Amino acid sequence: MTELYNFSAGPAVLPEDVLCRARDELLDWHGSGMSVMEMSHRGKEFVSIAEQAEADLRELLGISADYYVLFLQGGATSQFAMVPMNLLRGKPQADYINTGAWSKKAIAEARRYCAVNEAATSVSSNFTSVPPEDTWQLDPDSAYVHYTPNETIGGVEFSALPATGTVPLVADMSSTLLSRPLEISRFGVIYAGAQKNIGPAGLTVVIVRKELAGMTLDGTPSMYDYQAHADSGSMLNTPPTYSWYLAGLVFQWLREQGGLAAIAEINRRKAAVLYAAIDGSDFYTSPVDPVYRSWMNVPFTLADAELDKRFLEQAAGAGLLNLKGHRSVGGMRASIYNAMPEAGVVALVGFMQEFERSRG
């Protein structure tokens, strides 16, 4: 049987070891006689799962006691609203860096709550780059600076952490959190929908500097209040227990791989192999500025778009799934998150070379 590799942007591939472990534990978690799905979220079994997941995530990312780690629902999209509701703290304005599709959605939602100062945009490069930091028009009176370190659709990733002085930095890390080590202390808030690089859909991880929580806009529902979630251990209501458990298994798996430094080295290698194949051919093109190419999401086009359909069909036939680019960009996109084995990238490159040679 052909080995299958899933290049979906999200929900995305999970480590096979994690899925096997979940299968083994599906009906009876650790002799409890219950599936994790059947447990009370307030029972000792699930509480131990939840606490272990948080401890492992803190260990992986080096998250200090100055931060809350929240396990929420509503996706990154809810954070587009939750960030201004919690972080404006009486200020009328926030700075946003616009680097593509997800930045734009965050900006549109923030405009419902405050004035948005679009401090920089890469529109002039058609969002294939990151605006140089020395051109950013940051306002020191803004409540926070929001950016999207990895644009999942455009395949653009920041190569350095922005410097925002005393203004809190907020990051939508949905498609890059856990892909490499991170200096958490530089951030006010980090959030990520789980279904890219963390676990199954339904879970949203939010890391909040404690001193920034507790000052919500008047009328903020408690479900949108970081402090209310923190005070209840992310159990203000029934949390997404199974997704939380699975994310915990992913955190354990990452620790077994040697942690984020080891994973980053593998991710760097996988991306290098794929970009080298693209750059080494006249048939494939990456639209993205080489300095800002994502390690996680790799869009590319074929010299002849007429061949796109055949490329996708034959790729699927060779076990290489979900390579179709986002509808707004076209072409192809290979998402190569932590759980994509190096062998998957090697198989993709081999297929691409053969397709180029034979033109399908």
Ligand SMILES: *Cc1c(COP(=O)(O)O)cnc(C)c1O
């Ligand atoms: C997928 C994605 C989102 C949307 O996430 P949901 O969990 O579906 O709300 C937001 N931002 C980025 C960068 C993403 O990749």
